[in-house]
Amino acid sequence: MKSVRALDLEVASRASIAVVVPLVVLVLLGRIDWAAYASFGAMTSLYGRSEPYRIRARTVSVAAAFMLVSVAAGLVMSVAEATLPALVLGLLLVITAGILLASTYGLFPGTPIFFVFAYLVCAQVPAPVDEMLPRLLVAVASAALAWLLTMSGWAFRRLVGDRFGDLFKELPRTPLLRPAAFRDVQVWLTIxxxxxxxxxxxxxxLFVGIGHPY
Structure with a gap:
């Protein structure tokens, strides 16, 4: 089993590349104003750490999908210039779905914090309707890169001679599926x-007026 320190270094390296590469591309394209969407897509790389690759693929896919749903929901709110009650309702839905997903698939981090940030920040960034799809595609591309980087160790280990690429080897974290998590009273208490x-x-x-309710 690899040391925790080595695993942490792998995660940090992948996350750094996942964030930096899309931002560099946006700078070269002169669209740094789209950085938020690239950054939240890149946060996909924070999931699946220390998990066997066969399970990590599921974990990262679930996290990426809901991260993109959160970004898309935020974009819709921004384009529609949603009222505060609508934003709050959307936030409560994101929190509920995020915790249910984390509880069902054993996501780590187990809180909906990144989904909440993705939704609220994207809802606060002004977005014209004709740029909604391009901005979402930036998040999709960034999440896809993060997914590939998170799974890249498997391909690398295959290349250097590990037949299964750590596909079935023991790693510190093996989350279990909990299909009935939505029936757990403790889960709903957490929500x-x-x-x-x-x-x-x-x-x-809002009461203090600091300008950053999210």
Missing amino acids: LQHQVGVLLAGGLA
């Missing part, structure tokens, strides 16, 4: 705690 927490924090931010 309720998150919802109350963000509503209190957002309400306080």
